[in-house]
Amino acid sequence: MDKSTNTVNKFILVFIVIQPxxxxxxxxxxxxxxxxxSLLRTLFMSVLFITLFICFSHKNKKKNFTLMIMAFSGVLVSFIINLLLKSHFNWIWELNFYLKVSYFLVIIFAVLYVxxxxxxxxxxxxxxxxxxSYIVGCTYWMAVLTNTSINSYRYDxxxxxxWFFSANELSAITLILFGLMSIQLIQKKQLAHWFAYIxxxxxxxxIGTKTAFIGGLVLISITIAYILWKLRLKIWRDWHAIAFIMIIFLxxxxxxxxxxGNNSPPENHVSPTQNELKANSELEALSTYELLSQKILSSRDIYFAEIKxxxxxxxxxxxxxxxxxxGDYQNEPKLIEMDFFDLFFSLGIIGSLFAMLPLIFLVKHLIFKKPYFEIKYLLLFTIVGLSVGIAFxxxxxxxxxxxxxxxxxxxxxIGGHKNEQTQTS
Incomplete structure (x- = not known):
């Protein structure tokens, strides 16, 4: 590993660790x-943008350079047009959102480069x-046990x-970390990985969100299926497998x-009030599809209709x-909170297309390479798939x-594993 590569690795290590x-x-x-x-990530994004811009400007990186120019041009043009034409343009809200879109693009291009x-x-x-994982988990339980935790929901x-402000963001973060620790547990089985996984x-x-819990169940199911398949159902031959099954059972x-568990519908039946009876009759009038949509979307369909x-x-x-x-907010703005729809309505037909091209190019780069059918790839692609599903x-x-x-x-x-496999083959 040369000096520059060693520096990049140290920087990546420190930057990931300081995230929580x-x-x-x-x-x-x-x-x-x-x-x-916001301050630190804006500074990081600016430095990384300049670095990538210089690196991609070389002759052998013209494709990435063109994608970068197109993506950020779409963001810049969208910002200028709305600055000129939007009746209510709040500089703080608008600039904050466009910086978040830019951060997303910078990360995608950074992954491509790496x-x-x-x-x-x-x-x-x-x-x-x-x-x-240790930092996130330990600080989380410190907050819960000291009764200083922020509630995930405002109401019942x-x-x-x-101590994380957004439960939805924490859910996505926890799910990603959980999937990565599942890979660690399968590959190395060290005590440090056991504690981090638990x-x-x-x-x-x-956390109380469906995304974290259901996504976690998907990852657990894949891990259990792999362990049972690898041991041909004879789990008593491996004490790691026995320990894992016991942990999942507990x-x-x-x-x-x-x-x-508290957020699940109660089992006990209490005599309903008149208002509850009316509400139940209205719910019965809805189709199964409508009820499912309400449950999954959590009023996002309302915000979608308004912005549409x-x-x-x-x-x-x-x-x-x-x-x-x-959209054209009058008072307090509200996103749909469905990332791909927010991207489309915020950047429009051309802007969102330009912004999605780097992501499409990255997916093509990761998928259409020589395939490796291993559990780590299955879990890595599952993590990415679940994250995209949550985003949607x-x-x-x-x-x-x-x-x-x-x-x-x-x-x-995913890219790193494939490169290592290519080098060793």
């Missing part, structure tokens, strides 16, 4: 004109993941987000006493390059700089 620290500091500095996390250059060791990424639904596992039902036993209306009545230039942040249904992934940083880890690991 920045998130916690952000929570406690939200009342400031600019939070610690995977093409193969300049980050998979060992560095896994080490950073383990350390970060139960859940804890620790502490992240314990968070899944406590996890299942404690679910009814966790936040996600804004889009249909917008100036032609704003249809092409987007409505900016949250619940948001807070692509335009959440913290979650997007964590998502870059499995994306770099």
């Amino acid at each position: 620290i920045m998130d916690i500091l952000t929570t406690f500095t939200l009342s400031f004109p600019i939070s610690v996390g 995977n093409e250059r193969n300049c980050v060791s998979t060992r560095t990424l896994y080490t950073a993941t383990t350390i970060t 639904t139960s859940g804890y987000s620790g 502490i992240i596992l314990s968070m899944l039902p406590m 996890f299942a036993c404690f679910i009814p006493y966790t936040s996600i 209306k804004d889009y249909l009545h917008a100036h032609i230039l704003r249809k092409i390059f987007g409505l900016g942040y949250a 249904l619940a948001g807070h992934v692509l335009f959440a700089p913290s979650a997007m940083t964590y998502l870059s880890i499995p994306l770099m690991l």
Whole structure:
């Protein structure tokens, strides 16, 4: 490993490890004109953008350079058009959103650069993941046990987000870390990985969100299926497998006493009031599809309808390059919180297409290579798939700089593993 590559690895290690620290500091500095996390990530994004711009400007990187120019031109044009044509343009809200979109693009291009250059060791990424898991898990339980945790929901639904401001972002982060620790547990089975796995596992039902819990169940199911297949169902031959099954069994036993268990429909039947009877009759009138949509979308369909209306009545230039942040808001703006729809309505037909091209190019780069049918690839692609699913249904992934940083880890690991396999073959 040459000196420059070693420097990149150290930088990546430190940057990943300080992510949860920045998130916690952000929570406690939200009342400031600019939070610690926003300031540091903006500085990081600016430095990385300049670095990538210089690197891609070389002759052998013209494709990446062209993609970069197109993507950021779409963002810049969208910003300028909405600055000129939007009736209510709040500089703070709008600039904050466009910076988040830019952060998403910078991370995608950074992953492309890392995977093409193969300049980050998979060992560095896994080490950073383990350390970060301890920081996230320990601070989370410190917040819960000291009764200083932020509630995941404002109203009746139960859940804890620790000292992390957004439960939705924490759900995506926890799910990514949990999947990566599952790979660590399968590959190395060291005591440090066991503890990190357990502490992240314990968070899944406590956050209270469906995304963290259901996604965690998917990853657990894949891991159990792999262990049973590898041992031909004879788990008594491997004490690691026995320990894992026991941990999952205890996890299942404690679910009814966790936040996600409290959020499930009650089993007991209490005599309904007149209002409840009326509500029940209205629910019965809805189709199964409508009920399922309400449950999954959580009123996002309402915000979708409002922004869609804004889009249909917008100036032609704003249809092409987007409505900016949250459509034509009058008072407090509200995103749909479905990342791909937010991207389309915010950047328009051309802007969103330009922004998606780097992601499509990255996916092509990761998938259409020589395939390797191993459990680590299955879990890595599952992590990415679940994250994309969360982005589509619940948001807070692509335009959440913290979650997007964590998502870059499995994306770099897929490319890194493939590069290592290619080099050793």
